[in-house]
């Protein structure tokens with residue numbers, strides 16, 4: 001085999017490997033697939049990241065109401081992820097079977113999620129409704145209505161956490 005041929009074969013092999021890696025990453029990033037990932041911690045970390053994001057967004061919204069003059073534009077910006085997450089198939093993608101507490105899994109999700117799935121799904125439905133109501137209030141520009149909707153949304157977070165998330169120390 002000539003040197004030239006050798007290199008072109010090598011290059012093609014490298015290219016093939018590169019494509020495989022790209023496909024692997026794309027597959028990993030796809031929520032539907034990572035939900036069924038062999039490693040449950042991939043899913044657990046994804047949902048914890050999502051909840052952290054929701055927590056930061058909700059704090060941003062609430063902080064506005066601690067100011068003497070809440071700024072509606074800021075409330076609108078911070079509330080965006082809250083609406084976006086409400087449109088995700090969170091139950092399916094974030095809480096597949098086998099991602100509860102167990103060997104090698106660090107999670108605050110309680111086993112009762114998978115024992116009472118209908119109740120858990122109902123708490124998520126409460127959240128979806130709260131996110132839609134908050135969105136309507138924000139769009140209307142009514143600050144007092146928005147304040148009330150934010151309070152209601154807070155109740156849906158704790159309404160789920162009280163039963164389905166391990167209590168923090």
Ligand code: HEC
Nearest residue numbers: 048051052054055058107108109123124127156157160165
């Ligand atoms: C339907 C149930 C449900 C609703 C509604 C819900 N959560 Fe959670 N949340 C959970 C569960 C379960 C966990 C634990 C996830 C884990 O550790 O795997 C969690 C974890 C969290 C965490 C910790 C993430 C981390 O690992 O650091 C934050 C922050 C959080 N939620 C904020 C919120 C906020 C803010 C809302 C409302 C705007 C909300 N959640 C609504 C179920 C819910």
